[in-house]
Amino acid sequence: MSITKPSLPKGTRDFSPVEMVKRNYIYDTIKTVFRKYGYAEIQTPSMENLQTLTGKYGDEGDKLIFKVLNSGEFLNEPKKKSFDFVQDDNSNKLVSLISEKALRYDLTVPFARYVVMHQSEITFPFKRFQVQPVWRADRPQKGRYREFYQCDADVVGSPSLLNEAEFILIYHEALTNLGLKDFDIKINNRKILSGIAEIIGKPELIVDMTVAIDKLDKIGFEGVTKELLERGFSNADIEKLEPVIMLKGSNLEKLESLKNVLATSAIGLKGIEEIETVFAYVSHLTSHISNLQLDITLARGLNYYTGCIFEVKTNEVAMGSIGGGGRYDDLTGMFGLKDLTGAGISFGADRIYDVLEELNLFPKSAAQGTKVLISNFDEAAELYALPILQQLRKQGIAAELYPSSAKLKKQMSYADGKNIPYVILIGGDEMESGLLTFKNMESGEQEKLTITEIIARIS
């Protein structure tokens, strides 16, 4: 066995105990809210058949799918011989001969596959959440990884806009529980965007229009104008678009203006009505919600969504969106199950992690580590400590006995390194009196206490 200096594949990460506690805190907070709103967890395999994934993410997406090599002596199988390795110098063709499986690219397509495969066992409307890693052969960069977790909640089989309203509440509750104070939940509706393109008389350019106006934040109205002209809109079109894009005021004011602008577009008015219904549900469910904003420039993956769309941004840290989603009317159609409406949202757990880190919002109490270390002076003290150790654990207290009679300094730095808040010191005096020295590692204070008193102190 040759010795190799170990390294990690590009764009992948190890998570240390401290990082895992924080990651679990985020996942658990989000999962708890999902469950409270009636969503149930499922998991799907990391590998899917290649044909399940291919063609679902566009050409660019297909290239980013990690393919898994067939196992065994795959070149010796007769059918592989049909590939002329000299003439036919094409990666894609070779892939089709030597790979039948791939790592999932997102949680949405596997969910669609799940719904179709298990449709007879599922109780509809089916509200599921899923928190699992996905893999993309993207070029790694700051905040972009080749393996990362998605946290998705989707409902299929219910057209009710109550679902959309509850997504807003889920975002509000989960992010508030995570300690975020200032974030925007942006909402728009694909039908409103269709209506706008219709009114301008360029329904065929809806994708170009939305791609351009989606950039308003970044490039301003002048930049958007330039891009719209390049994408086939006229100055007259842009004149009509301007008041819609630059819409100001409260959500109600925006809706009133839009009603005038879209008065002759049935689909546009339908979009407005859907937003109004969602707002009505929200106001009946709760008296307070974070900054919920109707944002006409919000586009997201339009080919995919057909109704309301969402995006969540924090205002406390410069960071892209930390969540998004929307309604899609035909997700399972790709697997032959037609007319099943769905809606879903996603939390960007990795970005939320960075936000909480920057704002120092991870609670101390999120620590799941060892609560007490018992020092180990010598063999007699070790034996004396063993039943005490077990007594602590019986009370549900995570406890350790230092596993050798090393120098006290070393034992203390072990407690420090693991962020253990309390140390119990047991020497000759303690064994004689039964009063143990209980040290608070943060304050440095020491007290003589019985084990019962210590347990009461910690619990």
Add this chain to the structure above:
Amino acid sequence: MSITKPSLPKGTRDFSPVEMVKRNYIYDTIKTVFRKYGYAEIQTPSMENLQTLTGKYGDEGDKLIFKVLNSGEFLNEPKKKSFDFVQDDNSNKLVSLISEKALRYDLTVPFARYVVMHQSEITFPFKRFQVQPVWRADRPQKGRYREFYQCDADVVGSPSLLNEAEFILIYHEALTNLGLKDFDIKINNRKILSGIAEIIGKPELIVDMTVAIDKLDKIGFEGVTKELLERGFSNADIEKLEPVIMLKGSNLEKLESLKNVLATSAIGLKGIEEIETVFAYVSHLTSHISNLQLDITLARGLNYYTGCIFEVKTNEVAMGSIGGGGRYDDLTGMFGLKDLTGAGISFGADRIYDVLEELNLFPKSAAQGTKVLISNFDEAAELYALPILQQLRKQGIAAELYPSSAKLKKQMSYADGKNIPYVILIGGDEMESGLLTFKNMESGEQEKLTITEIIARIS
């Protein structure tokens, strides 16, 4: 986009909401015990560099590693051209050209890599646990999957046998908490096996010896004799072996007999001493432990382990081992970090799942699903229900409002399908009086209660 009838790759599984609740129950129970004993969670990436994994699992293991194809137009890269696809018809060589990454095969080698890569940040002794899936291109069969979870706890950097004693307590506590009542924790020591081979005068045949006697349970002493003769032992050797293999009595009696047999083997006596120390620790830690058995025929992966070895079996269901582990003295040596001793155990979560299922041991209270469904009669009732819905959730109660005014029968079968234990029915009478109809779905009983009373009833 062509429509494909979806399927799953061989040997992989979807987990439904009901299955996930049960799986989480197992993981959470085990994790809670790991934490109580001072183990902290880490995670490593699903993909490792191929060279990290290759050569660590033997030739057979190497074949079962799932390789991940390099991304992009890999055939066009110049260095790939050095492979003559016509002449050089060898899968392994092609793999080395088109694949640099693989899915992890277990959690142990990635853990060794982790320790070596992060040695400067780690506080030793390092006690970590890890619960993640692993992948093996094994032929799928009942109970054997290509993707499955491992639940491992390992400590590195501590030679103390207290760690081994605590592993026994961890097994006892976790399996007891899962409801198992009759299971054996078997212990042996590699040094005892070495001592036995030494006494017979065939130390070079230790692997053959242990492979043979490991089968005593299945093929009896006659079968073992036959196999030992085939593997190069003489009848005289077997005569010496018989009393050792067939050792009966309590652990203490076995140890006394072994001391006589191994009186002239230093390594054998060392193994006995280690077992005695572990037993002493256990008896100081707890007054009761499940059937802890010294089993001289227990072998496990001998090339790997160097001290105590463990295996756990349930006696309530016919099933292979549901856990195992041991001490290895040089795990990180493969990555250049020498002389770091380690010890670890693993829980077979998939098998434990099958055992709990067969014994009907999954607690009802493990249900994490929706607690209350509010029926939806019409628009007025829906509006009336919204603040009540949110009031339930504020109390931490997972609640849903049926998202349309479908027929009551359909709403009730939704509650049944999701195993929702309570339904709140709201119609005209209820809205007028404020007394809601509260239905217990199991007993079928109905009562008229205020929402405050309902919350008190459920919590």
